[in-house]
Amino acid sequence: MDKYQLKQYMNTSPDAKLKDLVMKLLYDEIVSLRLAPGAKLNVNQLAASLGISRTPVAEAIAGLAEIGFVVTHPGQAGSFVMDLSLHDMIALYQVRSAVESEAAFLCARNADDDVVRELSLLADAFKDSVIRRDIRGMKETDMPFHRLLVDGCGNAYVVRCYEQILPKLVMYQSSILEFVGQEGSEANPWLQSVKYNHTSVVQAIRMRMPELARQAMANHVDTSLNFTSLTGPGADPFVALREK
Helix, strand or coil: CCHHHHHHHHHHCCCCCHHHHHHHHHHHHHHCCCCCCCCEECHHHHHHHHCCCHHHHHHHHHHHHHCCCEECCCCCCCEEECCCCHHHHHHHHHHHHHHHHHHHHHHHHHCCHHHHHHHHHHHHHHHHHHHHCCHHHHHHHHHHHHHHHHHCCCCHHHHHHHHHHHHHHHHHHHHHHHHHHCCCHHHCCCHHHHHHHHHHHHHHHHCCCHHHHHHHHHHHHHHHHHHHHCCCCCCCCCHHHHCC
């Protein structure tokens, strides 16, 4: 854990409770996969690494448990980072497809030219990052593209639905980008589609063709699932992330 990041949070929000800042730090570590899915959280070790007492750490972990990012297991002591699985990802991405496909449809009808221009820039940058296997570049352009697409659709209810799934979606998106950057990923038959999915969505939006935009986004979600399901030698592509 990065105690210097915690100090930065404390300097930025001097009136915030320490437990809330620790919760934010842990949350950021979890959704970015720096804390591996399924990892056990040792309160004493975390407190020592941050240079604070164990009480705010324990309270932060309890807060993350309330929103589902930390879990307990029957017969096992302690708390664990929520795990990722292909089965869970499929269920989540069914909802994601419904929300983001509708957002793409609405963007093709409603988004102003500035939003479309920014979407195009993000799509091009993402494609270039995938070609270079630049994981940092992919992370800096992938979720911002999807967030802008939803925010630019002009429907507050779509935005609210998206925000409900966003934290866990960030974890799965981060995992996909890790998979893209892995050695041997070029053999995955879905990689070429991953490169150009964002561009296809933007082209449909730019042409103001709502149904085409909706289908392009649905295809994008399907491609992400197909790419993930064929990652690695085993049935569970997330094993490697748990062992990081």
